Amino acid sequence: MDVQLGCCWRCENPIEKEVPCDVCGEAKYCSELCRFRDQWRHTPECVEWRPKQCSNPKCGKVSGQHRECSACCDAWYCGETCQRQHWKDHKPSCQKRTQKIREVGELLKVKFQNLSSGSGMRMKSPHYVGNTLAIDMLNxxxxxxxxxxxxxxxxxxxxxxxxxxxxxxxxxxxxxxxxxxxxxxxxxxxxxxxxxxxxxxxxxxxxxVLQLYMMIMYSDDPNIAERITTIWYSLHxxxxxxxxxxxxxxxxxxxxxxxxxxxxxxxxxxxxxxxxxxxxxxxxxxxxxxxxxxxxxxxxxxxxxxxxxxxxxxxxxxxxxxxxxxxxxxxxxxxxxxxxxxxxxxxxxxxxxxxxxxxxxxxxxxxxxxxxxxxxxxxxxxxxxxxxxxxxxxxxxxxxxxxxxxxxxxxxxxxxMFHSFISxxxxxxxxxxxxxxxxxxxxxxxxxxxxxxxxxxxxxxxxxxxxxxxxxxxxxxxxxxxxxxxxxxxxxxxxxxxxYGWYLSVPDSMVYGEITAAQTTLQAPQRVCEISSCAILAAYDINSDYYEDMLSRHPSTMTEECDKVIDTGMFFCQEYFNNMNWFVSYLRAECMAVNKGSQLTKPPSFQKVKQSEGLQLRDFRRGNSNKVVPFRYRRNARPVNMTRGMDRMLEWHFP
Known part of the structure; x- marks a missing residue:
């Protein structure tokens, strides 16, 4: 999570009396009001972090000890008996997901080979300005x-x-x-x-090198920081x-x-x-x-x-x-x-x-x-x-x-505001x-x-x-x-x-992620579609004026507006989608693509991915596991930053 420890996940003020999410227990708030306001953004996280329900409808037991289906990572069972009983019903969706991982793996294999050989490489203009937020690499x-x-x-x-x-x-x-x-x-x-x-x-x-030279050689100039900031960004x-x-x-x-x-x-x-x-x-x-x-x-x-x-x-x-x-x-x-x-x-x-x-x-x-x-x-x-x-x-x-x-x-x-901070x-x-x-x-x-x-x-x-x-x-x-x-x-x-661009290889993650946020108490007019509901929830969180404007529209106009929101690539409603499983699928497909020497007939398990090259991945599906940088940033809290709800950061360490 991108909130400092001991601070509210909504308003970021220090917590005097902790009000945790009553489902997953991971999210912490300073008041019932903040917990309520954050419910739509937090729902996709909560679904991942809460105790799992056995996917066998005849059981339905809820526990934090359930094991996932290693083939699709999209079903959870309390034991082998329930998994076998449910296999007939689960098999079609499971095979569909594993087939998708194979397809993405083949596409990624070609992509990585082309990039390593230089063919298909599209040179980019110099990134004098970055496309992701500055991080503390040491923490x-x-x-x-x-x-x-x-x-x-x-x-x-x-x-x-x-x-x-x-x-x-x-x-x-x-x-x-x-x-x-x-x-x-x-x-x-x-x-x-x-x-x-x-x-x-x-x-x-x-x-x-130019900017470092300025910092070092002119460190006694009282105006040097402001001067460097201006030279860094200003057109004139x-x-x-x-x-x-x-x-x-x-x-x-x-x-x-x-x-x-x-x-x-x-x-x-x-x-x-x-x-x-x-x-x-x-x-x-x-x-x-x-x-x-x-x-x-x-x-x-x-x-x-x-x-x-x-x-x-x-x-x-x-x-x-x-x-x-x-x-x-x-x-x-x-x-x-x-x-x-x-x-x-x-x-x-x-x-x-x-x-x-x-x-x-x-x-x-x-x-x-x-x-x-x-x-x-x-x-x-x-x-x-x-x-x-x-x-x-x-x-x-x-x-x-x-x-x-x-x-x-x-x-x-x-x-x-930004000039002062950077300086x-x-x-x-x-x-x-x-x-x-x-x-x-x-x-x-x-x-x-x-x-x-x-x-x-x-x-x-x-x-x-x-x-x-x-x-x-x-x-x-x-x-x-x-x-x-x-x-x-x-x-x-x-x-x-x-x-930064993983979702481009798994386009289904954009639309078909489980839209759990739409199942909330906030009612969209006529529920025109689930994706529109997510866009409305995002607008409600980010800009209340824009939200009121959307509510006043005819459903067909609102749907068109929501489609534009997604098509522009701004992704401000993407954090209201639960596409965690699609990201896991991408990592498994990527592992298939890189292992050129082995003829993998089926996608590697996520457990294998987490132990790549003798290193251990901090499992982002188990709550706030990252220790250096956030797994992802809250998009709705940063209307001024052009961040996207799809960016992810993983941490690897020696076992």
Whole structure:
């Protein structure tokens, strides 16, 4: 669960008198009112965590000791007798599910083979802005500092607050996860943290090195955190920030890997080969004419407008996104959407924003080119020039947790609110760097090839975060590559795998997941359909005005609206579906696909999946089992974040 221990699962306030869910006992609330309000969102969780009812209708016994059908994982029995008695009735659905797993497994096998060979690979534009929320990759309070881990090897030798830790972020993307991890360290932390940031994208890594350089070399500048935040996200820059950026790019262009290591006191290191490749990116940024009014002005706002607004899909997504936003935030979002400015003031027009931000440019690769409908813009994309390259669904509000942001500093201006939070995260990170607690290594390569770039005998990581690489390689292949790097001496060592697009391989999970939320006391007008009911429940939780608007519609119009909600890909009603079994089916199909050497005639059991590569999966179906990151985030609690109800994170550890 993504709520801090001891806080209410609905309002997140500290619990004085606990009111647990009276069915599963896992969900905790501060009042009966909060429990009532959370019932629709919590129902799919509750179904998974509550004691199971024997699937044999002649029995129906309820117990927490029932065993599931290992073939489909969709039926539960109190014993072999009931399972045999029910087999005749259960057989059709069981065989249908196992056949579906085989089919998905075959599709995934082809997908993984194509991606590993390079065929079928669609290059993506640089992810300067992430598509998932920043996480704390270490989370000491829930691990080394937790009561149950007091007797671990690491804590028995040294105080966890004075220990040295090592983190690998494979497929890291931008710096948000590292910054949030450092900023989340306990105030009493006196140890050190060595982080290896690995990504195969030279553009992203060039930008990461630039921002790290700014943090380290200008740590005494009282305005450096705000300046970095503006350069990170804003389409247009004040003159002083632009000149600062140019000075940093020129300094990096004239540096070697060795000199950079010395300049930063060993806080930042990378290979000369990677540095040479990054220089090409920095040089290209320096060559761009960014001053408004110049004859060769790059005009990123026009490029952004063409990229964002030529696709009907994007228009629908933005329309639905606006409906979810609290009304008081709409003016500030519309202002950001129009201009792309992310500056720390309520009125961006009052600032002298005469320069475009060159670090928001790069190559727009094949998939963006194939989608372009504007011929002139297509020629720009294919020209090999550096152009604005932020995907339309990515923005600052998509990668920082709104719940944490508004708690830090709530403001009716989304830009002001998020800018303040991000700047504070960077300030805390800079303070930790100045204290000598941080060291960062940058490696540009495919994460599956990391063993060739790292001294396996020297590196032992306490946490390995793998982004959503499993979507492209398969979990087992990824675990096989990461396991040798995991620190066996630390009981809390964990590998985290993330799943961003799993549902695309199991499309039935989108519609045919068990819609338990529809069986609630909230009555939808005429119950037009179960999916519409889920969409209404989501709208009720997220935006009461939108909910009232939907209730006022004719049933046919409401159904059409709900269909649009699902088709846009925003998925704001997906957490009201119980598609847990479909996710389990996906993991089993994925296991079939990766085990190329064995001719599996039937899907592996989930028990086998949970013990992949000699590691143990924390079983997300048994309640709040994850200890580092949430299994999934509550979508309905984050109307400002463009998160989806379908994303998942798993944790693996040594048995």
């Amino acid at each position: 000491l309070p829930g691990n080394e500092l937790s009561k149950e881990d007091v007797g671990s090897a690491k804590t028995s030798e040294q105080d966890p607050l004075e220990s040295s830790y090592c983190i690998l972020s494979a497929g890291c993307g931008n710096l948000r996860n590292w910054i949030h991890t450092v900023a989340s360290l306990p105030n009493e932390f006196k140890g050190t943290l060595h982080t290896v940031l690995n990504d195969c994208d030279i553009f992203v890594q060039a930008r990461n 820059l004040p003159e002083e920030d632009y000149k600062f950026l140019i000075d940093c790019l020129r300094a990096l262009l004239g540096s070697s890997a060795d000199s950079l290591d010395k300049l930063t006191g060993g806080a930042l290191n990378l290979s000369e080969t990677d540095m040479t490749d990054m220089r090409q990116v920095w040089a290209a940024w320096l060559e761009l004419e960014c001053r408004k009014g110049h004859p060769n002005y790059i005009n990123l706002q026009e490029q952004r407008k063409r990229l964002l607004y030529q696709y009907e899909e994007m228009k629908n997504e933005m329309r639905m996104y606006r409906k979810e936003l609290p009304n008081e935030l709409l003016p500030s979002f519309d202002e950001y959407d129009k201009h792309g400015n992310f500056v720390p003031c309520a009125n961006a027009k009052s600032r002298n924003l005469q320069y475009d931000n060159p670090t928001l440019t790069g190559y727009m690769f094949a998939h963006s080119q194939s989608q372009a409908t504007d011929l002139e813009f297509l020629l720009i994309l294919m020209s090999g020039r550096f152009v604005y390259c932020i995907e339309y669904q990515l923005m600052p509000f998509s990668e920082w947790d709104y719940l944490k942001v508004k708690k830090h500093h709530y403001n009716k201006s989304m830009v002001t 504070d995260q960077i300030k805390q990170t800079i303070a930790s760097i100045k204290a000598g607690a941080q060291r960062v290594s940058i490696i540009v390569c495919n994460c599956l090839d990391l063993s060739a770039r790292l001294d396996v005998e020297s590196y032992r990581f306490d946490r390995i975060f793998t982004s959503n690489i499993a979507d492209f390689s398969g979990t087992q292949a990824l675990l096989k590559a990461m396991k040798p790097l995991l620190n066996r001496a630390n009981k809390s060592s964990t590998i985290i795998t993330q799943y």
